[in-house]
Amino acid sequence: MTSALNVSALASDLIRHPSVSPDPGETQIALGATLSALGFEVFHLPYGEGEERTPNLFARRGKGKPHLCFAGHTDVVPPGGGGWQHGPFEGAVEDGVLYGRGACDMKGAIAAFVSAVSTVLEKTPEPKGSISLLITGDEEGPAQFGTKKVLEWMQAHDQIPDFCVVGEPTNPASMGEVIKIGRRGSINVRITVRGKQGHVAYPHRADNPVHRLIAILSELTAEPLDQGSEWFEPSSLQVTSIDVGNTATNVIPAEAAARLNIRFNDLHSGKALHEWIETVSRKHAPDCDVDARISGESFLTKPGPELEALRMAVRDVTGREPKLDTGGGTSDARFIALYCPVAEFGLVGASMHQIDEHVTVADLDTLTCVYERLLERTVA
Template identity: 70%
Template structure:
């Protein structure tokens, strides 16, 4: 199927022109809601949080039967930065076959492509065999506390959990059709604080050097690999990101030392298990140490299902490429969705995301629309 649509590019441009830098919406949710109402969707606005933390979210559904496919994504974007853009970051300029603007590939282009695909699927009065929904948040690039997590809770409580979810994050490193994400590593951040007793370096017996204790802790944590990987995941990785003492003097043993680290872990581990291990190592070398661990998300894996196979077939039919099933990279809101239903991620080429002059190929936007439409046809019949 190589038909083209005129719906995707105009919507992508309208979305980019809404300056939705987290936590501001900039009107982006409203732009999307208008487009979906035009296709017959029922719209539910789901703002969560109070004051400055109030987050705009949207749930839209068309149809009531099964199969139920949900498309998930975010309209919020990272700041554009002040310098280096060749056109305004929210102008949505088209130049040399590329659409430029913050969010072009991450991920307003993906949202527009899905709406374009739905429009294509419904064209000609086709009856919907099943139902389609969209879970859209304005809080993916931020703290992610009042976005997808809260919408999923609402969906659960209101009988709206889908059979399968497709997240439109930019998964492809170089070419459209390279990669489908079927899982992600978990992530945690730890802040370790080791108290000591300050003193003169010439009288160490009168002090308790926290730096030595901290180095022993970090030495044990990094002494051996956490694992050697699994069939679907690369090896887990613990990286020390900061060691701070705040001591400008050369003859003073400090009274405190601290470090920060991040662990990206596969499905051999849980965040809680790693947190307990870190705390245990701290107690061994510094009984008074404190380890504050924040778990951003657990590792998850969607085994290649019939839905994933149909997505692979759609990509193959449109691009001629055989996508690789992958679990690498950072985290996404799929980590929350995986608690409720099978989920995969596929979107645009992400090489320019979060960069100056973020862009998406206009041809890729149209091909992504073709892929999503082909997937809908294979899934819905």
């Protein structure tokens, strides 16, 4: 019979494996060993070469339906400068608080899931459904050789789950406040306008690219993109940089560039926004360059049985009715949504990426109980 595993001890152990993105792999080796002892079949799936080489892990226990997957990442952001009251990779617990890089984003959630699984298996050694983990080592980085690649492998090997829970820290201040059921899409664009350099006193001999760029940006920002939709707030276009590189006061520059980002809802696609920006830009500067990178499309998991099971698990354990939300930045859920329904629920994220990142042991216990209740409602 499986013995239940202590969540704070598991989280501390994971933190003690430094894993600045991309995780060099030791964290996942330790996690894989723990999962193997719980009866999981573990697959280590590294992708990429050289400095881009990224460790990934997929583990599954059982073959039946339904198939519930927990997704997350072992990589963390750099610890920054000094000032930590405990070392960022010590995994120290003091006065009921666990400190360390990744405590809330998101090694704590990974530990909570493993602890919840061990408790469920102690009660029900052979669940009716199957349980899996999809763990990447590059969520905090470019996200090119992580979850996307593992999902391709999962599809090729008939391992796509019926529902996936991502353990990102979703709660602003207290456990049970928010379940993320979608995210806005994100597109980054660089517009480069070329003109003709010249003396400011003789503008007829030059072509000022700054003026053309200002006209482009003015039109792009003149009106709101939309008023929002049923589940999403209005899309947002933000100019993040205007670069000319001109140190002289009497020279019309030869080139000007701007960068912008759009966080867009389900009324748009990245492709359509790219085409719109290109059309507006070429109206004012026909030979300009418009380079776009779509980080992810918007996605939404509409309320259904799986989401209701998660909502009820949160309510049962925390006593709160969680808000179903689509705000915030991007996460690896944007990749998972292409394959199966996905939602996010994790710890309180107030200290993520900060000096003295931390989580209370009480919140770790609460999250473990939520995951345990979800497992009982679905696969046990």
